[in-house]
Amino acid sequence: MKLVGFIIVCLTGGLLLYGTGELPAWGDPNSPASTHLSDDYITLALEQTEAPNLVTAVLADYRGFDTMFETAVVFCAGLACFLLLRDFRPKKDHYYRHVPTGVMLHVKNEARTVRTGREFEDMDREWVPSDTIIKTVCRILIPFIQIYALYVVAHGDFSPGGGFQGGVIFGSSLILLAISYNLKTLVKRVTEKFLGVFSSLGVLVYVGIGAIAMALGGNFLDYGKYAPIFGEHHIRALGMLGVEIGVGMAVTAVMVIIYINIVSEGRHDEGL
Amino acid sequence: MPELLDLIVDKYNYWLYIVLMMIGLYAMIGKNNLIKKLVGMNIFQTAIILFYVSIGYKKGATIPIIQGDHGHGAADAVIKAADYINPLPHVLMLTAIVVSVATFGVAMALCVKIYQRYQTLEEDELRMRLSEK
Numbered sequence: 056m057k058l059v060g061f062i063i064v065c066l067t068g069g070l071l072l073y074g075t076g077e078l079p080a081w082g083d084p085n086s087p088a089s090t091h092l093s094d095d096y097i098t099l100a101l102e103q104t105e106a107p108n109l110v111t112a113v114l115a116d117y118r119g120f121d122t123m124f125e126t127a128v129v130f131c132a133g134l135a136c137f138l139l140l141r142d143f144r145p146k147k148d149h150y151y152r153h154v155p156t157g158v159m160l161h162v163k164n165e166a167r168t169v170r171t172g173r174e175f176e177d178m179d180r181e182w183v184p185s186d187t188i189i190k191t192v193c194r195i196l197i198p199f200i201q202i203y204a205l206y207v208v209a210h211g212d213f214s215p216g217g218g219f220q221g222g223v224i225f226g227s228s229l230i231l232l233a234i235s236y237n238l239k240t241l242v243k244r245v246t247e248k249f250l251g252v253f254s255s256l257g258v259l260v261y262v263g264i265g266a267i268a269m270a271l272g273g274n275f276l277d278y279g280k281y282a283p284i285f286g287e288h289h290i291r292a293l294g295m296l297g298v299e300i301g302v303g304m305a306v307t308a309v310m311v312i313i314y315i316n317i318v319s320e321g322r323h324d325e326g327l
Numbered sequence: 328m329p330e331l332l333d334l335i336v337d338k339y340n341y342w343l344y345i346v347l348m349m350i351g352l353y354a355m356i357g358k359n360n361l362i363k364k365l366v367g368m369n370i371f372q373t374a375i376i377l378f379y380v381s382i383g384y385k386k387g388a389t390i391p392i393i394q395g396d397h398g399h400g401a402a403d404a405v406i407k408a409a410d411y412i413n414p415l416p417h418v419l420m421l422t423a424i425v426v427s428v429a430t431f432g433v434a435m436a437l438c439v440k441i442y443q444r445y446q447t448l449e450e451d452e453l454r455m456r457l458s459e460k
Contacts, residue, residue: 056356056357057357059356060353060357061353061357063352063356064349064352064353064356064357065349067349067352068345068346068349071348071349072341072342075334075338075341075342075345076334076338078338078341080337080338081337081338081339081340081384082384082385082386083385084385084386084388084409086382088382088383088413088416089383089413092415093408093413094408096413096414096415097391097406097408097411097413097414098406098407098408100393100414101393101406107392107393107394108391108392108393109391109392109411110392110414110417110418110421112414113414113415113418114418114421125422128425128426128429129425129426129429131429132429132430132432133429133432135436136432136433136436139433139436139437139439139440140436140439140440213392214392215390215392217421219421219422219424219425220421223428306425309429309432313432313435313436316436317432317435317436320439320443321439
């Protein structure tokens with residue numbers, strides 16, 4: 056099997072390498088990819104869309120449909136992880152640790168939760184001693200990471216950034232919380248219901264902006280039709296910001312959904 | 328031989344991406360472990376991303392963000408297409424990266440499910456377990 060695979064790989068690679076002779080040179084301004092539509096995008100995008108970041112202009116305006124379904128793909132990935140892994144059976148074993156003495160309690164086959172006093176902390180099967188340095192550094196860092204994520208989303212049409220990038224940064228800040236503390240801390244703060252609603256709300260914001268433009272008498276995702284409400288000034292850039300916020304919401308929630316479901320095998324109790 | 332060397336030096340971006348892509352393809356075909364196959368798939372996707380980004384590059388051009396003042400008088404300034412690299416491959420790859428993360432997440436979820444059921448991720452052992460039933 057390995058030999059057959061190696062031969063296939065060598066043949067495919069050889070064929071592709073042979074084909075490189077026909078491809079345009081590295082950085083050639085007159086290559087086919089950089090001539091036809093690309094020039095129009097570069098020269099006309101600022102005038103037509105008022106967004107200096109051409110990548111965002113193409114992403115959210117010229118190719119708005121593509122990005123909408125891309126967001127739907129991300130949402131479907133989160134949904135697939137949830138449906139594949141989510142396990143609603145109640146947890147059988149509970150572990151508690153008496154903080155002053157360090158004694159551990161193991162409650163077996165207890166369906167209802169045990170009410171504990173202040174001295175007891177809920178713990179995972181294997182207790183990891185809490186590291187003050189890691190916790191403190193993460194607690195200081197997480198708000199700044201989140202502010203940066205919001206900045207990346209908000210400045211998507213003026214500087215490098217956008218909904219996908221900002222959403223991933225925001226989602227990873229929440230994952231950092233789960234890694235530095237434990238999974239329960241994250242699940243307690245960001246509930247599963249909230250994540251589900253937030254991710255579908257993100258897709259809804261995107262589709263809604265497109266549909267309302269239709270209701271106002273334009274095409275789907277024609278941001279120019281919002282001019283009577285928000286004014287003429289930079290209206291297309293404003294519409295792009297709206298859909299980017301939708302994308303950011305969906306991506307943030309889906310990242311956290313995928314992470315929680317995979318690390319806890321769908322039980323949402325303990326994980327990395 | 329010198330011609331081949333010239334070809335490599337001329338088109339080294341394509342050669343790099345093809346080598347990387349073949350590493351990924353070999354991992355997907357030859358490796359026995361499902362997680363290693365997934366890593367191979369990710370290498371493959373990265374190679375394609377490199378290919379697209381290298382296509383979008385133009386010599387002497389800068390990133391596709393229009394420079395200068397974007398006030399009301401900005402429309403008078405002439406924007407030359409040769410000054411900015413091609414934004415389209417960047418857009419396509421931006422979405423491709425997100426899709427690769429999404430596919431990787433779903434694939435990991437499937438791996439977790441397979442492991443829960445068969446206690447292994449090795450392909451030959453999986454095939455053995457399946458044929459036992």
